[in-house]
């Protein structure tokens with residue numbers, strides 16, 4: 001029996017739903033019930049009647065699933081799969097920052113721990129961050145965390161100068177830089193550019209467009225979910241993709257006629273790649289590693305996620 005068949009049988013036996021984030025290795029994506037960004041996956045899983053959710057992604061994503069499905073068992077195939085962006089701010093650091101700015105509202109990207117979400121007024125994704133900030137009173141100061149590139153994007157798009165931005169970053173996205181983007185764009189003059197706003201090159205892309213180096217209509221700032229929508233809507237030509245390379249598997253399946261190429265082929269998240277088929281099989285077989293969130297933290301974290309959803313665009317991020 002192949003490993004994939006064994007996994008599907010175990011999932012059926014345990015009434016489990018398998019979720020795989022877009023940045024997982026292709027064989028894990030292919031064995032999952034659902035692939036997508038972390039929030040969309042958590043919301044889908046909450047709607048299913050599965051008793052167990054196996055989240056193939058990183059730890060904060062499994063925590064979000066637990067927050068939205070408190071009565072289900074949530075497993076992650078390797079509890080050591082962390083996230084450098086989520087780790088760039090702790091709940092203690094956020095409490096100290098809030099104490100320095102007691103009148104400010106806190107907006108946190110969903111790539112944060114449950115404990116940070118519990119200290120947050122409204123969460124956001126990369127596709128709704130601008131809407132979320134625009135929904136807040138213009139005269140209230142905003143503390144935006146943890147991603148500095150997404151924060152810069154939001155500040156530029158909203159035109160607000162009362163946004164304080166935490167200087168966090170993801171080591172993978174920060175590693176996709178403007179120089180690489182300019183070189184790749186010059187070498188492929190007809191290619192569109194799909195850029196995740198968390199990328200270090202996001203500001204460079206807008207600058208290059210402004211300078212006429214890259215035609216502005218070629219530059220598309222998109223969350224991972226919106227990248228897939230764009231691929232479905234325009235299934236031809238060539239596209240340079242500035243985000244984690246795992247995204248290419250979904251994009252190539254969505255639009256096989258399009259030549260999708262990474263801006264940086266080295267942009268691979270080592271944490272995402274910790275999940276393997278063997279670990280997924282063992283997770284289902286032995287019920288590990290279970291992810292739990294203390295009830296008081298879960299309640300407050302859920303409120304910040306629901307505040308975002310109530311704004312009307314649940315969006316998608318990473």
Ligand code: SF4
Nearest residue numbers: 083084085170172269
């Ligand atoms: S790609 Fe970056 S933000 Fe995403 S899980 Fe990996 S470290 Fe975290």
